[in-house]
Every structure is written in C-alpha cells, then in structure tokens.
Amino acid sequence: MQVYDSSARxxxxxxxxxxxxxNRGLLRLLVVRDLTVRYKRxxxxxxxxxxxxxxxxxxxxxxxxxxxxxxxxxxxxFLPYLLSGVLxxxxxxxxxxxxxxxxxxxxxxxxxxxxxxxxxxxxxxISSSINFIIGLAPxxxxxxxxxxxxxxxxxxxxxxxxxxxxxxxxxxxxxSIAYINFDDSxxxxxxxxxxxxxxxxxxxxxxxxxxHTKEVIQLNPLYSYLQIFRKEFGRVGVSTFSNWEMxxxxxxxxxxxxxxxxxxxxxxxxxxx
Amino acid sequence: MSxxxxxxxxxxxxxxxxxxxxxxxxxxxxxxxxxxxMAFEEFFALNGVTFDVARGETLSIIGxxxxxxxxxxxxxxxxxxxxxxxxxxxxHVAPMIELGAGFNPELxxxxxxxxxxxxxxxxxxxxxxxxxxxxxxxxxxEHLDVPIRAYSSGMTAxxxxxxxxxxxxxxxxxxxxxxxxxxxxxxxxxARTVEMMNSGCAVVLVSxxxxxxxxxxxxxxYLSGGIAKQSGDPTDVVEAYLxxxxx
Numbered sequence: 038m039q040v041y042d043s044s045a046r047x048x049x050x051x052x053x054x055x056x057x058x059x060n061r062g063l064l065r066l067l068v069v070r071d072l073t074v075r076y077k078r079x080x081x082x083x084x085x086x087x088x089x090x091x092x093x094x095x096x097x098x099x100x101x102x103x104x105x106x107x108x109x110x111x112x113x114x115f116l117p118y119l120l121s122g123v124l125x126x127x128x129x130x131x132x133x134x135x136x137x138x139x140x141x142x143x144x145x146x147x148x149x150x151x152x153x154x155x156x157x158x159x160x161x162x163i164s165s166s167i168n169f170i171i172g173l174a175p176x177x178x179x180x181x182x183x184x185x186x187x188x189x190x191x192x193x194x195x196x197x198x199x200x201x202x203x204x205x206x207x208x209x210x211x212x213s214i215a216y217i218n219f220d221d222s223x224x225x226x227x228x229x230x231x232x233x234x235x236x237x238x239x240x241x242x243x244x245x246x247x248x249h250t251k252e253v254i255q256l257n258p259l260y261s262y263l264q265i266f267r268k269e270f271g272r273v274g275v276s277t278f279s280n281w282e283m284x285x286x287x288x289x290x291x292x293x294x295x296x297x298x299x300x301x302x303x304x305x306x307x308x309x310x
Numbered sequence: 311m312s313x314x315x316x317x318x319x320x321x322x323x324x325x326x327x328x329x330x331x332x333x334x335x336x337x338x339x340x341x342x343x344x345x346x347x348m349a350f351e352e353f354f355a356l357n358g359v360t361f362d363v364a365r366g367e368t369l370s371i372i373g374x375x376x377x378x379x380x381x382x383x384x385x386x387x388x389x390x391x392x393x394x395x396x397x398x399x400x401x402h403v404a405p406m407i408e409l410g411a412g413f414n415p416e417l418x419x420x421x422x423x424x425x426x427x428x429x430x431x432x433x434x435x436x437x438x439x440x441x442x443x444x445x446x447x448x449x450x451x452e453h454l455d456v457p458i459r460a461y462s463s464g465m466t467a468x469x470x471x472x473x474x475x476x477x478x479x480x481x482x483x484x485x486x487x488x489x490x491x492x493x494x495x496x497x498x499x500x501a502r503t504v505e506m507m508n509s510g511c512a513v514v515l516v517s518x519x520x521x522x523x524x525x526x527x528x529x530x531x532y533l534s535g536g537i538a539k540q541s542g543d544p545t546d547v548v549e550a551y552l553x554x555x556x557x
Contacts, residue, residue: 038480041388041399062434066425074416149411150429151388151403219336304391308326308355 049300050293056153063152067160071135072167086168087175090123097123097240109242113273114183120176121267121274122239128169128201129259130230136161136209141216143310154303155210155296162206166198173270180271193269197262200288204258207288207295214299217306237263258287313364316481316512321395322385324356324378324536355381357536358395361529365480368513370523370544372551373533379516380485382533383407386514387483401480402431408485410470415459419450419469422458426473440476448472449495464492471499478506484515520548 057064076083098116106115136158140147147154173194177187215222237259243251254260261283267274327350356378363369371379384390385397387405412429413422420441427437445451448468458466484503507513507526517523523530523544530547532540540550 038401040401042396043392043398044396063428066428066434070414070417070421070425073421074414146412146429148384148389149387149408150405151431152429219334219339221335221337225336304393305326307390308324 047300050296053153053155053296053300057156057159060153060156064156064160064163067156068164068167071160071164075168083171087172090120090127090172091175094120094123101240105241105245108245109273110244110275113267114185117176117179117183117185117271118242118267118273119240120179121271122237122263124169124172124176125201125263125266126234126237126239126259127172128165128198129205129262130234131168132162132165132202132205133209133212133230135165136206137212137216140210140213141310147307148310154213154307155206155299158206158209158213159202161209162202165205166202169198176271180273185271185273187270188272190269194266197266197269197284200284201262203288203292204262205291207291207293210295210299214302214306217309233257233259236260239263258283261287313367315362315364315398316400317361317363317369317386317514318398319362319386319395320360320397322356322359322382322392322397323354323394324381324385324390325393326353326355327351328353354536356385356392359531359533359536359538360395361531361538361541363481363512363514363529365512366510367528368507368515368526370515370517370527370530371533372517372520372523372530372548373539374555377533378536379533380407381536382531383483383485383514383516386481399481402477403481403483404430404474404477404479405483406471406474406485407483409474410466413458413466413470416457418455418457419445419461420454422469423473426470427476430474432477444472444476445469447476464495468495468499475499475502475506478509478511480511482506482511482513484513484517486517520552524548 075086094116097119101119102115109115109118139157139161140154146152147157173187180187212226215226236254236257238254243254243260246254261276261280264274264276264280265284268276359378359382361369371382373379381390383405384407385392386399387403387407388399410426412426414425417425423441423444424434424437427440428434441454442451445454448465448471450465450469453461453465458469461469515523515527527544529542530544531538532547532551534554539554540547
C-alpha cells in the first residue's frame, strides 16, 4: 500500500528522477499525446512542425549565402551548415519553453491531482527531441544534394540529443519558476532567448568573428552542442574535445541544478498556481 | 474493532510569505527592492489543523468561503505540501476535485480515459483494459473515437466521473456534492458515490449543504480563517457554525 508522509525526508534530484522513472507510463503517454496532437490531427501532419525551421533556413540562406558560403571551415556547404544550426536551436527553444509553459499553466492538473511537475518538463524535452530526429530527414536530403552522407557517428548524435534533453529539462524547471513568480518574465525571457540565438553561430561561421567576440561566443554552451552535432552528423563543422567537455558538463549542471532548485521552490510555487 | 486510520493530520499549517501589494511583476519587484519597499506579510491559509479519518468514516469540512476548506482538501490530496505539521495518507486516493481537469480536447474519449486514469495514479495498461467498461457506464460507447472537443460539457463530465470512480479507492475526496450531467445520470452518479462511501473507504468531503453534512458525516470540522474552530459530532458542529453565521 502506498503511503504519503509529508514529513518523510526526500533526497532532492534522486527522489525526483526516481518518481519520473516510476511514472514512466505517464511520461510515455504525455510524449505520445504531444506528438499525436501535433501530427495526426493536422492536415499536413509532420510537415507542419518542419515548416518553421525549413522556412527560416530558406530565408537565411537567401540572405546570407553570398556572404558566408566561402568562409566555412573545410569548405563545408552553407545550406546544411545553416539547417543543422536552425534545427538544433529549434530543439533547444522548443524543449525549454514547452516544458516551462506546461508547468506554469499547471498543465491543467497540477493543482487538482498529485503529479510530479518534473514529468511535464521531461516529456516536453523528449517530444522536442523526437521532432528533432524527424527534422534529420530533410537535413539528410540537403546533405545528399551536396554529395554528403550522414556519417557512421550516429550514436554521437544520440549523445548530443541526450545531453540536450537533460539540459532543457533542467533549464525549463528554472524557467517555470520565473514564469510563475513574475507575470512579465515571459517577454524578458524572449529577449534573452533571441540574444542567445545571435550568440550561437547558426548562420555565421565563428571564424569571421573578432578574437574577443569569439571567446565570448565559445562560453555559450549551445555553441559546443552545435559544433559537435555539425561534425558528427554531416561533417559540416569541426569540434574539439573541449566542446565535448562543455556539452556534457553543462547538461549535468543544468539538470542537477534545475532539479535541485525546483524541488526547494515547488512547495511555494504550487500555492501560486 | 480498532480504527484503521487512512488520514492522519497533525498541526497542519500552510503559511505563505506574500508581498503587501501582491506584486507579481519583475518590474514592480525591482522598483520596490530599490526603494526598499518590499514589505512581506505572513499569511496562514491553514493554521494547526489536526484530525484523522479512518476506514468507513466520512469527515466533512464546513466553513465560510475562504476559510481554507478547499486548501485543506488539496493538502490531503497531496497537491499542497504543508509548511508545518504533518500529514499521512495511506492507500489509493481518488480526488473528485474539478473532475476532468486532465482532459485534452484534441484527444479521443478512449485516449482521454487512459490519460486521466494514469494521472490519477493507475497504470496505462490497466486503463486500456477498462476503456470499454468506463465508456459503457458513462453511456458513451458509440463516441469513443471522437475527439472530446466535439463533446458537450455534460458528456465530458460523465466521462470524467466514470473514469474517476472506476476503482474503489481507500480515500475519496469530494469538493462539493457532485451534480453531473442530466437528471438520469445525476441519480446514477449519486448512487455510485453513496455506494463508494458505503464500501468501506474513508471520505473527506467539503460542502455547503449542511443537511447532507449532518446526515452522512461521522465527524465534522468547522474551519474559520484557517483554524479548526470546532470539530466533532456533526450536529453539534453544524449548530455552532450556524450560530456563528447568524450572528
């Protein structure tokens, strides 16, 4: 028989991860629900969620092609370089904001039924990852146009996706705290996200930047995720060991830190929902 | 026979620190902080509430609006953790609080049954096996594959009630006596609620209907300003509450 004791000591992070694992049936349902609602029930289905990144890529390609096409490392073609960047930043934005939104709106149930809110952050990150994997299909086509095939390093790509899932799950928990506490935090966060996008070399090669700017950009964890993804999926970029360090460490810090802070704040937050 | 305690609440307190102006914008907070105007006050939604409920008993919570009745129910439902004191709840809980809160209008009735049941703590596998029975009881078998945005509010409520009451819990939480759907279904759902209450589970009920409270409760807690002003025998407590109201 399950027993709820409000005084029972809970070890932060570990107990939260365990409760997600214990509720993996619900987690799977939530992911399936996200994907069903997005794909099955709309007329153009899968294409709908790809429309945004593909359109953004098309516009950016049209505008920046002549400027950057000869400046990429190892003569990589601009279009797959660009599309890789747009897909990865979409993965980040979607996982982050969907998760935070779900918790901040109480997912409709958090104030009525006992469900650990972290499950909603995790399910948003996971369904964004699945969208991202679907987005790899057009990227493969684009690579083929330039006579490039995806590398044998696909497991490495899965590692990028795993790190990104941990990264966005942790950050979306922190973001939900801001959303619940301050009504006007959304617009501020959007400014910050836009700034972060420009600080990530999505459409420009980092080599065109000044030495000081370059150093600043390299502090952005998304830069490392992107470098590794470009290198490992389509060989349209270069990555170093320090990129790997940055990616793994940032994902662990965001995940553990996000879960820990959230567990301390949640009892006060739920009363505000 | 000894009482098998399902709920044990001792000195349950829920205190919030809130700003005097109830600011909730970052801009205002920044300005107030700079001007050192952040004045906090402690607000007690619940203050030292103690009670227990055993199997087969029905505890009713009465009081004016804003006295903390629904808050107390949410503490028992595990949604709000107490800031002080302790609460222990044993067994499966069926919270009949805003039924259908987990429904998604884009999903079909069958998908919603599985989702809602899982949110209430059952396994998806178990729920998939119950779809037919639940839909049958709600009288919605023919509309199982329809997204529930096409449902009327009465149909949605029937589906929610049928799903929530599909299993007899150890503890039943009821916020206001339910009135679901048309007259026929109201009768049917009332009968099922009574059946569940008589089946040996513990019940915690929030209600304004004092006659019903007197009739069905084993004990009553009268909340006022987050404090359990009186608790005990239903008739006595209801009288005390009425005396206060008429003052």
